[in-house]
Amino acid sequence: MTELDASIGRAFERAFDSLEALADTISESLQSQVTIEDDHHNVIGYSSHQLESDTARLSTIIERRVPNSVLSGLRKKGILQLLESVSHSVRIPAINEIGLGARLAVCIKNNHAVLGYIWVVDTGNLVEGHAERVVEKSAEIAKRFLLKQRSWKAKQDKTHDEFIWKLLTDCYQSDSMIRKDAEALSLLLPDCYHIVIFECNVPINDEKVARLRLALTAKSQARLACLTASQNHLIAILSLYSTASNKADLTSFIHAFVQGVNEKKEVTITAFGCSGKYDKYTRASNAYKETLHILSLKKLLPFHTRQVVHYDDLGFLMHVPSIIEHKKNSDYSSPLLQLLREHDRESKSDFMKTLATYLSLNCNAKDTAALLHIHANTLNYRLNRISEITGQSLKNSNDFVSIYLDILTEETSSINQWLPSRQDRND
Template structure:
């Protein structure tokens, strides 16, 4: 049987990557499944801007990853174990390259990227890439086992943080013992799904780890929820970084993996690590509120962004069973039932949009003139004073509470 340069023991990933580079006479990089740089060939005379950025940042730039998803490159690598030709993308500083995924069965362990600087790879070269990818599988599986053991240890640490009251000093010591460097402010994020399996969990972690500006420190799962310990990397606007991270998670899970039904709640950032248990509770409160009011709160992630919805479940928990006693709302419901209209919903949206006519008509998908007619009819039926802010707030509370009660009954 014909031997290849890969039929030997490699003492390091750098040694392995240099062998691929020497064999193919091209620059080579090796990445893990989340596009973190593992090794790169060390004696390349020429390269390209994207590779330089990857080496400096120790990960593939986010704009490159996004473009590869848009162009279908990464989905193609996930679906095939064959080398894939990737044309140059000038505006991103990418030359022609060939890539292949490293996999164990259907699990992606990493990628080999070869830049065609001075030559174009032949069919024989690509066959050698396949052999190299198979060899890389064994090398990366060893890393994966170590990584999984470390993650299991860190998961236990995360559960301690969110379930046991401990001092900042104790938690900082636990971080140090786990090999986690001293980090700035931390927060807990909770992501809830109707159902969570290993594949979905892996995809969520992939998106989180390939998104810039926020560091994923530890992650774990609890039934249908994913729990993240996060640290924003932008000191000047950390809350905004978390907000953009959350929105990116939703958008990319939808675009890349067709996942639409996910609920994200974020606790506040704390430099005092003893308050991480509080951050977890805050995130859970947001998720609970968004469960009942998802359409209104899709892109609201913090407690203070929930507005009136922050207090509804508190009021409901301490109230008697809710029935609408307000004669204004009763009269609208009766009128809607008898005339097949939707004045109750119209008033709900109008109050939720703080009386903004354009936003209300847009949300209801009706013309502003139609909205004006409905509001006039509501006024005639109820004689309510919508210019009184306290009256408007009371009506909005009662509408939302009645809606919440109705949903609760439907779920029982």
């Protein structure tokens, strides 16, 4: 055993209480700067840098995460792919276009699962062989530390999830009990809150929850109290930091988050909804049901709910499922709509489609004619004939509301075929 190998044993055969301590020990052994990252390239340990630090390392330390420009450059050069595919350390030449000097790096792995990375700045003073043994020994130490940390975090996440689901399923009797349990879990519950559900195109596992949590907390407007997932639903309990913030601010925050997530294309948020504002956590189950109701209605009537974000945006639409259920149980159907169905069947006309489109477009004749690809005069003729057939005037508010509700509840599947989906229409 060489003196250098003996020094590795003396320096690293001890317990490390943090990855910062490990980074400092590597730095002392190699007389160079060291950064340790997790599998998402967040900085979890680093040695004190000196004046010769390159821009890539300085930016990483300041942001506590490797900049996207650096990650992109490393991916394009195939460096990250190489690190993740081999079991030994790799010397990396400088990449000036991304501000990265020469490095000695190793991927921290458990079997084939990536846990993180160790990067050592190479200014030409790293002794070949010795430096590799130091970082590879350090990777083993970091692996044990990260696996232990993951085990603790998994237990903590499970406890947090249990608390959240007790909230959402109405298991608490008082707000004081809720706040006591939250305090024990080091969860800071805001005075007022909303529950937001983001429906995604794929199931949300723990890794995706962690990434989406980072994206949510990166937005400075909102305070995230709790976050969990159920199948393809990401469920957040949050509030806005500013007491002067209003509903429009919350809407902007939600839209910005959705846009940011969808642009990355790792997960696509296909629908979302936000509950009303609550100040009692014993009513969290009500808030949760409100948000689920929004998502349910977005599937039932996608065109009519295309702009809905908040529960109170639904208006009378929130009652449509109950009316549908009532009609099924009572075997009731509108006699007025039956007249239109019979006329359409006998005359091969499109009066039901015309009326449904006209009412769904807020009685806007221009938009209705454009969507139906007919002349405005043709539309006026059809509307007059509909009034003659049904004996009802669309200018009477009672008749208008009754006919509209009947169409929404009895012609639901047809109306979704007649009208564009929310993806097809921006207004």
